Amino acid sequence: MTDSKVLPHLATPRGRFPHYKQAGELVFISGTSSRLPDNTFVGVEVDHLGVTSLDIRAQTRAVIENIESIVNSMGAGLGDLVQITTYLVSMNDFGGYNEIYAQYFDETGPSRTTVAVHQLPHPHLLIEIQAVAKIPATPEIRKQS
Template sequence: MAKQAINTPLAPVPVASYSQAIRKGDSLYLAGQGGFDVNTGALVGDGVREQTRQTLTNLAHVVTAAGGNMDDIVTVRVYISAHEEFAGMNEVYGEFFNEPYPARTTVSAGLGPGMKVEIDAIAVLG
């Protein structure tokens, strides 16, 4: 079974050698997204809430391009710039997912300049 690259103009274009997502069978592996506006290429703001909202919107566009939706996501990895950003990220995160929620890991990590959050995910389509 061959792997298939998934790309959409509704999410930021990768700036290195990777795809927005890869589908193999019913599994979809979504690359990390940040809070970048697809039209300007800039971060949507300085706060974790607005960046989380844009990040998850970008992920939703990629899942949709693969023929799925956010309910198909089974696991999520969230990278935040500082532990203090957790509450704001978690508040917005809850707007995008329904019970049963995906499994999730959240870690503090060094992110790019100005980035408060980056999120990747795995979905099962079918």
Template sequence: MKEVVYTEAAPKPIGPYSQAVKVGNMLFVAGQIPVDPKTGEVVSGDIKEQTRRVLENIKAVVEAAGFTMNDVVMAFVFLADMNHFPAFNEVYAQYFPEKPPARVTVQAARLPRDVLIEIAVIAARG
């Protein structure tokens, strides 16, 4: 059964999509960009600050669905500039210190609102 997940602790969807969809023991989280859910504005700052905001948004959605960041099994990362990869990785590693999820990281020609990063994840519980 498909269940839509929504939390005020993450940015509101700006189009016809859900923050996340839960199906059984799996959670599919939509791509998150570095938008502060309180202001609706993109956070200013470098890749580290934007990565932190994105992962906090993801964490909020994951937890609203009753999962934890330890349940994340796959991450899809889109960077505006692959030169940001080392700095992104520093912050990302803090959110997944043990048994990190599988991951795809690509450079995107352009991201929504001209942000530096977007991440989508899949979580699952056994």
């Protein structure tokens, strides 16, 4: 079974790619950010003078919840993730990212790699996460696992 989907309840991808592609029991989740369906970003505040403040904790939480929404759409959960790759614009945000990540996962969670990148597709983004999940291909198998 191979299936690709753009989910209508999430922000539309900023290119021609799906939110996820399923190949058998493996689901490859495209890089996911804190962007909302209305094209605003969680973890971004702009004051009356136009000064922008970015919050790695709020963005990390939003990214994980967006990924959770993707796996939930397939009848699965965060516990079905087997691998995560995180892209941070600055390793100075590693501590805040780790703090929120630990609220969702522990040492029994997915394998993880975190790398610093020069920039992400929008200047308000501090983080993007790509993931792989193992989800049984049929609902009957999911119930048995």
